[in-house]
Amino acid sequence: MSEPRRLEVLRAIVEDYVHSREPVGSKALVDRHHLGVSSATIRNDMAALEEEGLITAPHTSAGRIPTDKGYRLFVDRISAVKPLSAAERRAIQALLDGSNDLDDVLDRTVRTLAQLTNQVAVVQYPRMVTATVRHIEFVSLAPRQVLIVLILATGKVEQRVIDVGQDLDDESLAQLRGQCLRVASGSLVSTMAQTIGVVPAMVPPVLRPAANRLAEALVQLATAAREDRIVLAGTANLARSNVDFPLSIGPVLDALEEQVVMLRLLSEMAEDSRGVSVSIGRENPHDALVEASVVATGYGPDASAKIGVLGPTRMDYPNTMAAVRAVARYLSRILAG
DSSP, rough: OHHHHHHHHHHHHHHHHHHHHHOOOHHHHHHHHOOOOHHHHHHHHHHHHHTSSSEEEOOOSSSSSOOOOHHHHHTTTTTSSOOOOOHEEEEEEHOOOOOOOOOHHHHHHHHHHHHHHHHHEEEOOOOOOOOEEEEEEEEEEETEEEEEEEEETTSSSEEEEEOOOSSOOOOHHHHHHHHHHHHHTTTHHHHHHHTTTGGGGGGGGGGGHHHHHHHHHHHHHHHHHOOOOOOOHHHHHHTTTTOOOSSHHHHHHHHSSSHHHHHHHHHHHOOOOSSOEEGGGGGGGGGGTEEEEEEEEESOOOOOEEEEEEEEESOOHHHHHHHHHHHHHHHHHHHHH
8 A cells, every 4th residue: 555545545534524524435535535546445545544543443334434543643744734714814803803901802812713613712811920010990889898900011900899998088099009009010910919018008007907908909819810720712612512522521521611621731732843732632631631632822922821722533623723823823913012
């Protein structure tokens, strides 16, 4: 069997199975792909591919489907990630333009990627170790109730309502806000505890109980801003792929809900020369994801945060890889701007 034809037969089986969800037989390959050989020759090629563990026969079907090893060889043979069409690029731009708030940008990003790929889209928040404080706002909502808003230079917004323990007039609240901004504006969010801790000593004694509570809440918001977390969209797409998870879709959904599982997986995925990383089936270290594939890439100035999609191993890898890389690059440009 010639090596080039073997790879062509494997490629054809992968493409047909991804499209149809049905096991692929030799006659269908001959009819659809013009491989230039007879059905008997294709059957011999398929037997050799099966012997190598690249395809398998599900149950008693006459057709074959790719194995994880087969998908891996197929993905590795994709020489370059193709560019998206002009229409797809315009769709990304239309969906992501018009927001400077990080939470909104990331929410739009995962929804856009989920729509493009019909899979579950996942984006990791940018790491905030070097993020700085842009603004602090205190808003009086009711007696003793104050809304605290912490805005980082990245555009990320954290907010919380607290009880300050005493009634504050507008002038007192403005004084507390001014002192907090004076010491914290432009400082690293990672040093908030040390930075904001001096504020209570800077205000009149009568305001110190409220200053202590406000400072404590700002530290908690800064800590929350630095926590690794992810945003998901398109879980319904996974549910519609239930047939692709013969064991159970439940563990996959549980793994998505357990953010630590996805964070660990994304952090361990190293990009290849094409600028993406693909983890297929049993290559995933978590048992719940043995029937799933993950395609991911880094984004942002240092590409340390990841964006990607999760779906069944029966995935349109070329288009998924292209969409993930394109959306990541667009997101990086938005954050850089």
